Amino acid sequence: MDEEVADQQAEITRLLIYYTQTPFVGSSCVRGILPVPGPGESTRIVTGNESAHVPDGLTVYEIPLRVDEDFLHVYEIAAILRAVHTGPYTAPSVRARTVLGMPLVQIDTSVVETAGESPESRAFIILRTLVHPFTETKPVPRLLGFLCREPDLLRLYVDTKNIPGVLAVDVRPSGALTALLAALPSLIGEEGRVAAEEADPHASYRVDLTYW
Known part of the structure; x- marks a missing residue:
C-alpha cells in the first residue's frame, strides 16, 4: 500500500x-x-x-x-x-x-449528494482536533472539558501555560473551523481578549471568539 x-x-x-x-x-x-x-x-x-x-x-x-x-x-x-x-x-x-x-x-x-454538516458534527470536529491534533506534540491548548450551550455555541474549557487556571473559550461551530483551530493557541493569549469569568464556576477566565 x-x-x-x-x-x-x-x-x-x-x-x-x-x-x-x-x-x-x-x-x-x-x-x-x-x-x-x-x-x-x-x-x-x-x-x-x-x-x-x-x-x-x-x-x-x-x-x-x-x-x-x-x-x-x-x-x-x-x-x-x-x-x-x-x-x-x-x-x-x-x-x-x-x-x-x-x-x-x-x-x-x-x-452522492452530501448534506451540509450539522452544528453537532462541526462541534465534534473542533473537539476531536483539540484532543487529537495533527501533530506529535502535546496538544496546546489542552482541552479539559466542553459544554454545548446553544445549537451553534460551544464552550471549550482549556488551560495554557500563559494563563493561570481554567479558561472558557466560546466558539461557533458554523464558522471557519480550519482557520479557527489553527489560530486558537495565539488568539487565547492576545491582550484584550481575556476577561474574568464570574458567571461560570468551572472557569476563571473567558475568551469570546464567537465573532472571530
Whole structure:
C-alpha cells in the first residue's frame, strides 16, 4: 500500500472508531474498517447495527480516497458514508460483489449528494482536533472539558501555560473551523481578549471568539 494511502487509511480509522459504539446515523454503526487489497486508492467501511457480526446484517462500502487529484478529507469520507445511509443510492454499472461474505457496494462519489454538516458534527470536529491534533506534540491548548450551550455555541474549557487556571473559550461551530483551530493557541493569549469569568464556576477566565 502506498504510504500516502496508508496515512489516509489510518486517519479514517482514528475518526471512525468513535462510531463503533455510537450510531453515525439512525441505528447504523461502524462495524469494521478494511484496507483495500493491492494498490487501489480507496477504503472499505463496514456498517450495520451495533450487534451485527460477519456476515449477517453487515454491508461493506468502498469509497474512493481521491476526487480528481486531491485526497478527500477524513470528514468528507464520513459525510459520504452518512449520505448513502440517509437516501437512495444505486450504482447500476457496478456488478454485485461480496467480500468475506458481506455485500460490497462501490460508491461513485460523483452521484452522492452530501448534506451540509450539522452544528453537532462541526462541534465534534473542533473537539476531536483539540484532543487529537495533527501533530506529535502535546496538544496546546489542552482541552479539559466542553459544554454545548446553544445549537451553534460551544464552550471549550482549556488551560495554557500563559494563563493561570481554567479558561472558557466560546466558539461557533458554523464558522471557519480550519482557520479557527489553527489560530486558537495565539488568539487565547492576545491582550484584550481575556476577561474574568464570574458567571461560570468551572472557569476563571473567558475568551469570546464567537465573532472571530
